[in-house]
Amino acid sequence: xxxxxxxxxxxxxxxxxxxxxxxxxxPQTSARILAKYCIHPxxxxxxxxxxxxxxxxxxLSTMTIENDAKRIVxxxxxxxxxxxxxxxxxxxxxxxxxGQQTRNQIATARKLNKVERRG
Amino acid sequence: xATPNCLRCLLVRPSVAARLPAARQMITAAAPFSTTxxxxxxxxxxxxxxxxxxxxxxxxxxxxxxxFKKKRDVDKSKPPLPGERKAYRKRILLSNNNAxxxxxxxxxxxxxxxxxxNSGKVLSLPDAVVDQLRAVEAFKPTQCWGVxxxxxxxxxxxxxxxxQKMQKAADSQQALRLVVTGDRITxxxxxxxxxxxxxxxxxxxxxxxxxAQELTTACTEYAPxxxxxxxxxxxxxxxxxxxxxxxxxEKLFSRLTTVHQHPDLPQHVPVSSPLxxxxxSAKEADGAWAVFHALWQELTTKGYGRPPxxxxxxxxxxxxxxxxxxxxxxxxxxxFDLALVRLFADCLGGNVQLPNGGAVLASTSxxxxxxxxxxxxxxxxxxxxxxxxxxPKKDPFFRGYDERVDAVLKSVQVLRLDRVSKAEARAVMExxxxxxVLRATVDEATVSEKWTLGGNGVLGExxxxxxxxxxx
Numbered sequence: 055x056x057x058x059x060x061x062x063x064x065x066x067x068x069x070x071x072x073x074x075x076x077x078x079x080x081p082q083t084s085a086r087i088l089a090k091y092c093i094h095p096x097x098x099x100x101x102x103x104x105x106x107x108x109x110x111x112x113x114l115s116t117m118t119i120e121n122d123a124k125r126i127v128x129x130x131x132x133x134x135x136x137x138x139x140x141x142x143x144x145x146x147x148x149x150x151x152x153g154q155q156t157r158n159q160i161a162t163a164r165k166l167n168k169v170e171r172r173g
Numbered sequence: 174x175a176t177p178n179c180l181r182c183l184l185v186r187p188s189v190a191a192r193l194p195a196a197r198q199m200i201t202a203a204a205p206f207s208t209t210x211x212x213x214x215x216x217x218x219x220x221x222x223x224x225x226x227x228x229x230x231x232x233x234x235x236x237x238x239x240x241f242k243k244k245r246d247v248d249k250s251k252p253p254l255p256g257e258r259k260a261y262r263k264r265i266l267l268s269n270n271n272a273x274x275x276x277x278x279x280x281x282x283x284x285x286x287x288x289x290x291n292s293g294k295v296l297s298l299p300d301a302v303v304d305q306l307r308a309v310e311a312f313k314p315t316q317c318w319g320v321x322x323x324x325x326x327x328x329x330x331x332x333x334x335x336x337q338k339m340q341k342a343a344d345s346q347q348a349l350r351l352v353v354t355g356d357r358i359t360x361x362x363x364x365x366x367x368x369x370x371x372x373x374x375x376x377x378x379x380x381x382x383x384x385a386q387e388l389t390t391a392c393t394e395y396a397p398x399x400x401x402x403x404x405x406x407x408x409x410x411x412x413x414x415x416x417x418x419x420x421x422x423e424k425l426f427s428r429l430t431t432v433h434q435h436p437d438l439p440q441h442v443p444v445s446s447p448l449x450x451x452x453x454s455a456k457e458a459d460g461a462w463a464v465f466h467a468l469w470q471e472l473t474t475k476g477y478g479r480p481p482x483x484x485x486x487x488x489x490x491x492x493x494x495x496x497x498x499x500x501x502x503x504x505x506x507x508x509f510d511l512a513l514v515r516l517f518a519d520c521l522g523g524n525v526q527l528p529n530g531g532a533v534l535a536s537t538s539x540x541x542x543x544x545x546x547x548x549x550x551x552x553x554x555x556x557x558x559x560x561x562x563x564x565p566k567k568d569p570f571f572r573g574y575d576e577r578v579d580a581v582l583k584s585v586q587v588l589r590l591d592r593v594s595k596a597e598a599r600a601v602m603e604x605x606x607x608x609x610v611l612r613a614t615v616d617e618a619t620v621s622e623k624w625t626l627g628g629n630g631v632l633g634e635x636x637x638x639x640x641x642x643x644x645x
Contacts, residue, residue, distance in 0.1 A: 066255070085499070085503075086503050088499070089499035089500065089501060089502075089503045090501050090503075091501075092395055092396050092397065092405075092501060094391045094392065094393065094394060094395060094498065095391050095497075096391065096392050097394070101394070
């Protein structure tokens with residue numbers, strides 16, 4: 055088991071995939087982080103030397119990921135709502151924001167379009 | 174209008190069934206093609222007036238939930254351990270006790286591949302050399318060694334030509350720089366194996382890269398070299414390689430001693446300690462590159478009884494392009510910036526000399542090889558220069574050429590491996606027949622047939638045509 059930023063990863067997990075577990079850290083960013091620390095793309099967590107693991111944790115702690123990134127999204131939605139825009143209202147109502155029909159198939163909007171958005 | 178009763182119900186007449194004798198009823202019950210339900214055909218409760226007949230189980234309409242459930246075949250067996258499948262896929266069998274021993278099969282010796290008289294003969298590998306070749310991974314899983322009793326090989330005209338060139342280069346303390354190319358399954362890797370065999374038999378040191386793609390497809394660890402950050406070392410691969418070299422050349426290494434100081438090594442190796450000790454000092458991946466560097470420096474020292482070196486690499490197209498690795502600035506790393514590949518390229522291009530002579534052999538591969546326009550063009554050009562024909566020119570409108578590759582391949586020799594002659598085909602087929610693998614009389618007609626079926630003498634295709642191996 056390897057700890058990165060307080061999260062426990064299995065040793066057989068690819069480093070790239072482990073990095074992408076963090077919210078707001080996608081394939082592009084993870085590829086760049088790997089290159090920065092000279093980790094080859096097929097490296098597994100178990101093969102990382104402890105020095106690199108701490109370096110990765112330090113690197114991730116400087117980035118806007120997880121709750122910080124989520125809060126930015128929530129703030130943006132809140133701003134829209136406070137201004138009283140149509141998009142803000144639609145978020146508050148949990149309805150599609152971008153002009154989609156609401157006759158059926160709005161499960162994604164119901165799930166995601168909230169002022170306190172989850173993901 | 175639909176009938177209120179179904180038509181099949183009309184066919185069932187319990188009153189008729191009741192009148193039949195018991196024996197007859199049993200036959201009806203056992204009849205395989207009756208459309209009537211057994212319980213009904215047996216006559217129901219009327220049967221056997223005195224005795225109490227067992228009642229057929231009354232079954233009401235029940236909901237059968239299991240009918241909607243998918244049946245899952247749960248595999249109770251243990252899954253193979255990590256790496257087990259790959260080990261099975263890559264296993265190399267070198268002998269088969271079911272195959273017949275071939276009478277009169279000679280072992281190859283230090284000179285036998287130099288003699289033109291041996292061209293077109295099948296010779297077997299001595300056990301000691303087999304161990305050495307196995308250590309440096311000269312055998313490939315795709316070659317069908319496992320069909321025969323003892324690993325043996327056909328000495329071809331090209332083999333003799335190459336070995337003579339190698340020996341000549343070693344005698345004159347020069348390096349033979351040569352690329353083996355040719356069509357699919359014509360025996361390019363096999364020729365490299367023969368070169369390694371010759372090298373081991375003549376006490377050379379062999380450094381072998383069995384698959385160049387392992388170095389450049391970003392599947393092994395890399396790190397910038399501490400005092401030279403534009404080059405990258407591949408510590409884990411190099412560690413594996415040092416161990417292979419050490420295992421294959423153990424006797425030689427215990428005889429040779431170091432003549433230089435090596436301050437960068439993880440362990441202190443004093444001057445005039447055996448090379449074996451130097452090779453043994455690579456225990457961790459961290460110091461592996463330093464050890465390899467020191468080892469190379471020792472082996473390429475002039476004099477001191479240093480043997481010639483054979484540096485071989487298979488699948489050369491993979492190192493003639495940008496690698497899949499990325500630098501810390503997220504730029505692609507050229508394969509020549511990987512230190513081990515750089516060393517090979519320098520040797521092949523003649524920038525690094527081998528003062529004790531030897532050979533630098535590269536072989537192209539037709540399996541999973543990337544397109545490398547520079548390599549393809551350079552091979553054609555060098556071949557045309559050798560044959561004194563018109564040299565093909567660069568396409569002026571094409572931008573895919575690589576200058577660094579052009580520079581390396583400016584002065585190499587090219588050996589095109591072609592089809593075998595019918596005499597060679599006959600020799601190898603006689604060997605197959607003597608091993609009991611080919612069950613046919615080897616005469617002119619059979620040889621001609623298999624030779625033609627195998628694309629006019631492509632050795633691998635002939636194997637497929639004649640041996641029907643699973644090599645597809």
